[in-house]
Amino acid sequence: MPQYTDQEIIDLCRSSQTRERGFRVLLSQYKERIYWHIRRILYDHEDANDVTQDVFVKVWKSLDSFRGDSKLFSWIYRIATNESINYLRKMQKKKNVPFDQVSQYLESKVQHESLSGDDIERKLHNALVKLPEKQRLVFNMKYFENLKYREIAQILDITEGSLKASYHYAVKKIEENLKQD
Amino acid sequence: MDKNNKHINFFDDELRDSELLSNLKGSNTFVTPDNYFQDLEADIINKIDTKTIGEKGQLSKYILYAVAASITIIMIFVGLQYNKTQKQRAQIVENIDSKIDNVDNKDIQLSDNKKNDEQIIAIDSVKPNLIEPVQNNTDISIATEDNRVNEPSYKRKFAKDNSIKSQIIVEENDNQDEYNEVIADNNSNELMPNSISNVESSSSSQIVIRSLARIFNNTQQNIFLPHDTCVNKAFVYTIDTTGLGDKLEFVWDNNKGVSSRITESGSYSLQYWFNDSLIGVDSMKVVVIAKPQPIIKCENEICNHESLLLNAGMSSEEYTYKWSVSDLNRSEIYVSKLKPGDKLIELEVSSCADTIYTETLVHINDCKLMIPNVFTPNGDGINDYFYIKGLDYYPGSSLTILDRKGTVVYQSLDYKNNWKADNIPDGTYFYSLIINDKSKTEKGGIISILR
Numbered sequence: 001m002p003q004y005t006d007q008e009i010i011d012l013c014r015s016s017q018t019r020e021r022g023f024r025v026l027l028s029q030y031k032e033r034i035y036w037h038i039r040r041i042l043y044d045h046e047d048a049n050d051v052t053q054d055v056f057v058k059v060w061k062s063l064d065s066f067r068g069d070s071k072l073f074s075w076i077y078r079i080a081t082n083e084s085i086n087y088l089r090k091m092q093k094k095k096n097v098p099f100d101q102v103s104q105y106l107e108s109k110v111q112h113e114s115l116s117g118d119d120i121e122r123k124l125h126n127a128l129v130k131l132p133e134k135q136r137l138v139f140n141m142k143y144f145e146n147l148k149y150r151e152i153a154q155i156l157d158i159t160e161g162s163l164k165a166s167y168h169y170a171v172k173k174i175e176e177n178l179k180q181d
Numbered sequence: 182m183d184k185n186n187k188h189i190n191f192f193d194d195e196l197r198d199s200e201l202l203s204n205l206k207g208s209n210t211f212v213t214p215d216n217y218f219q220d221l222e223a224d225i226i227n228k229i230d231t232k233t234i235g236e237k238g239q240l241s242k243y244i245l246y247a248v249a250a251s252i253t254i255i256m257i258f259v260g261l262q263y264n265k266t267q268k269q270r271a272q273i274v275e276n277i278d279s280k281i282d283n284v285d286n287k288d289i290q291l292s293d294n295k296k297n298d299e300q301i302i303a304i305d306s307v308k309p310n311l312i313e314p315v316q317n318n319t320d321i322s323i324a325t326e327d328n329r330v331n332e333p334s335y336k337r338k339f340a341k342d343n344s345i346k347s348q349i350i351v352e353e354n355d356n357q358d359e360y361n362e363v364i365a366d367n368n369s370n371e372l373m374p375n376s377i378s379n380v381e382s383s384s385s386s387q388i389v390i391r392s393l394a395r396i397f398n399n400t401q402q403n404i405f406l407p408h409d410t411c412v413n414k415a416f417v418y419t420i421d422t423t424g425l426g427d428k429l430e431f432v433w434d435n436n437k438g439v440s441s442r443i444t445e446s447g448s449y450s451l452q453y454w455f456n457d458s459l460i461g462v463d464s465m466k467v468v469v470i471a472k473p474q475p476i477i478k479c480e481n482e483i484c485n486h487e488s489l490l491l492n493a494g495m496s497s498e499e500y501t502y503k504w505s506v507s508d509l510n511r512s513e514i515y516v517s518k519l520k521p522g523d524k525l526i527e528l529e530v531s532s533c534a535d536t537i538y539t540e541t542l543v544h545i546n547d548c549k550l551m552i553p554n555v556f557t558p559n560g561d562g563i564n565d566y567f568y569i570k571g572l573d574y575y576p577g578s579s580l581t582i583l584d585r586k587g588t589v590v591y592q593s594l595d596y597k598n599n600w601k602a603d604n605i606p607d608g609t610y611f612y613s614l615i616i617n618d619k620s621k622t623e624k625g626g627i628i629s630i631l632r
Contacts, residue, residue, distance in 0.1 A: 060229040
């Protein structure tokens with residue numbers, strides 16, 4: 001299927017007659033990327049599934065209010081990122097999660113992942129979850145999702161300079177962590 | 182100089198990853214359940230549908246006022262309009278009939294031309310302005326007319342709201358076995374039990390599916406693919422654009438063109454463009470599944486106390502297995518406690534496209550052993566042998582006869598019911614029988630010899 005540009009999708013969504021079709025196109029083009037984006041933040045498939053659904057429901061509901069000030073792409077990513085972070089915070093607050101820290105909760109999730117048996121990969125993820133939130137987000141988007149700094153800056157609403165610094169620190173910390181064992 | 186370089190790299194947009202990390206790159210081995218992304222899409226679409234209704238609910242207060250006011254006005258109109266509607270309805274039905282006749286000839290010609298290319302041809306015809314909107318709230322069902330006895334039969338139906346603007350007619354052609362009626366409306370997919378199923382394909386039979394639809398203002402979506410389609414071999418789905426000019430274009434997945442050759446299970450999407458603008462998208466889920474070919478594999482003859490292993494001769498989990506002797510949906514089952522006699526074992530294996538029936542006959546022997554406690558080897562032809570009924574079913578069973586002191590007076594490793602106690606005085610003896618069954622059951626007891 002030829003890819004639609006964001007602008008075409010927005011145009012489809014603008015008219016109430018074609019909105020649902022526009023949304024379907026949006027869904028088919030974004031669902032996998034957004035899912036993986038969320039999955040890398042939350043690790044757990046069920047968690048990621050819930051949040052992904054919420055994100056797209058939110059996108060659907062907010063299509064009206066999307067004014068095109070920002071790009072569709074970064075708008076959806078921003079919703080996905082915020083929803084995932086909120087989900088983690090809720091998890092943290094919930095008393096039935098016996099973890100003081102999010103990183104410990106995530107580490108337990110990493111253990112459950114059936115990673116390819118490659119120890120080094122598991123180590124990478126274990127190092128990742130110990131990173132501060134922002135650094136981890138930046139690292140994920142840059143390293144795994146190959147987004148451009150400009151795009152990440154739009155999604156996280158921070159300057160490219162501080163973004164690059166974050167990535168730099170993240171890479172350094174992960175390297176140290178990987179070399180340790 | 183090194184430091185400078187690092188500094189530059191650090192702010193380069195294409196900042197290189199460290200060696201360690203770049204080795205790892207691209208390894209994403211998180212797993213998702215099978216077909217997860219399809220399900221995800223469906224889940225989300227379901228959610229937004231209900232959410233939309235929810236939003237409407239908030240407006241209901243205002244709508245209520247509006248409705249109350251409208252009802253009064255409508256009441257007046259209804260009375261005036263009723264007669265008119267009746268006439269319109271009759272006219273529409275007539276109209277459709279004549280138009281369908283016209284469509285027939287074209288499509289049959291077209292499918293004949295393609296006969297050699299593929300065994301099954303599905304054709305969607307898009308006919309602008311073919312059907313007028315229906316203005317009433319009733320189902321209309323028109324039976325086949327007598328003068329069309331040799332023609333394919335038609336069914337048509339309009340759903341219970343005014344939004345219906347299109348329909349799909351499935352035509353039975355040649356010696357095609359089955360077809361499904363397909364109904365579509367413009368706005369929702371829910372009215373569409375669309376499916377092509379059980380496509381028996383030989384070169385002489387083909388399915389023709391037509392979508393009779395019209396395009397409203399060049400914007401509305403009007404083609405509906407059969408959403409859940411199950412076939413047992415590859416087929417070609419073709420949209421017939423006869424009469425639409427070259428302004429309408431179709432894109433199947435990545436390929437421009439009216440046809441899509443469907444060889445494997447999956448989701449297929451269709452876009453249609455009118456005057457270079459996208460006017461619709463639709464998709465269909467197709468399951469291509471080989472026709473099951475079960476052959477019951479089992480022993481022809483067993484004993485009544487033995488369990489019988491039945492195998493369907495194939496083991497795909499994509500099929501449903503229905504055994505006459507068990508509720509288990511499995512390709513291999515055990516049955517036991519069968520009664521002596523001939524037992525018909527029936528099996529139905531179904532995929533979403535086919536159901537294949539097969540059967541086999543198994544003879545169940547009454548293999549219960551009857552060991553006498555006395556016999557009379559006096560040569561009168563009656564009861565002259567130590568005859569164990571049912572022993573024939575266990576060749577290789579060994580028999581040992583002991584006298585009261587424990588001396589072996591007779592032994593056979595493969596007893597054939599032929600011991601007549603030659604040279605052995607009357608009296609009471611012990612026997613020990615080792616039955617040559619699976620567990621080598623041992624039976625012992627007392628046997629009296631009376632002449």
